[in-house]
Amino acid sequence: MQQELKSEMTKQLIINKAFNLFYENGFKTTSIDKIMKETTLSKGAFYHHYKSKKELGLEVISLKVQKRVVNGMILPLKESGNAYQILEEVFINRLKEFSIHEKEQGCPMNNLINEIGNNEVAYQIALKNIIELWKTALVELIERGKRENSLKKDISSKAVAIYLISAFEGIRGIRKLYDNDSVLEEFLSGLTFYLKQIKV
């Protein structure tokens, strides 16, 4: 029983170190050797717990990456309160409060979406899953906003949801190119205007 626990601890250690290296240096350029050097464990230990780099990659996406999006972008949508204010809080304030590091490194999910091979179906499904969770939660919030009369009723919830997500992921990529926040501030101004347009 203590063995199972240790095994789980090791897997978590590997996943965490792997996520950090993927985020820092990209998925393809991060080797198993580099990951296991970080854990101070050996390559043998890795292949005892995982059958391939791909299996690890899928676990990093479905556990680590997904959890971050759920905690940062999805759960806050489900809290009670004015739907419009929640959108403002989640999309605008969250963007403002990102650390310099997060601004420079971009969105872990978006990085993976655009780095990982376009024919790597398994990764795509895992990533699409996260997007779908996010979209669904956003649609629910927008529907709620319509009912509570804080958001316009003549807008398509799905359309607004995917438009918001696209813009958010888009700017997180573009921001990486700059060494200051100018482009982010312009985006925030554009986003603020957009949110006003869907507000009652």
Place this chain on the structure above:
Amino acid sequence: MQQELKSEMTKQLIINKAFNLFYENGFKTTSIDKIMKETTLSKGAFYHHYKSKKELGLEVISLKVQKRVVNGMILPLKESGNAYQILEEVFINRLKEFSIHEKEQGCPMNNLINEIGNNEVAYQIALKNIIELWKTALVELIERGKRENSLKKDISSKAVAIYLISAFEGIRGIRKLYDNDSVLEEFLSGLTFYLKQIKV
């Protein structure tokens, strides 16, 4: 003189094959060997014309990638006519008319932005350059639209420009995850609504 021409032809051949492979399989996973196999030339030929893979990458970005964005997204903005209609034409119709391949592979520029290392300054500058060209052209069009009274005067041109670009690049990444156009169509509905909000 004919030698210079041949040299230029060879470089163009290498750039074109490299761009295609980068677009198809990503930058990092495309080796010089693979590129030169496509050209049916040798590795010696490559290193006669380029001093490193990095030099080639920068040329592919500043020549190939940039030209595609200029032709597809920037030059159309400069044509005469109603500013609002041009925005509709360039952003909505262009997205609709993408080939299946272009939908599945995403935007070459966006792929590079999110794949290439966050500490690779030279690449970032080359990519930022393209974004700035695009943004500037969009701002000019929006300003024109304000003057010609087809776009609202109380909007920030820069904010609208970067918001449009972000959303466009964002959806091109997200679309790659799907095997149909559903998410694209929802996005187009969202974008159509947005454009109406900045229309007079």
Place this chain on the structure above:
DNA sequence: ACATAAACATACTACTTGGTATTTTTTAGT
């Protein structure tokens, strides 16, 4: 205490990578 299996380590393989050194072929100017 002891057998068994899990957890981990070491050493290795076959292959790919960016880049170099050296040679051969082609072209241009005289």
Place this chain on the structure above:
DNA sequence: ACTAAAAAATACCAAGTAGTATGTTTATGT
């Protein structure tokens, strides 16, 4: 025709890659 340089080919290297084979250590159930 001859020479010099450009263009391209061949052969190579050291470092890194995912994955395997085979060991050693540690925990667990009896």
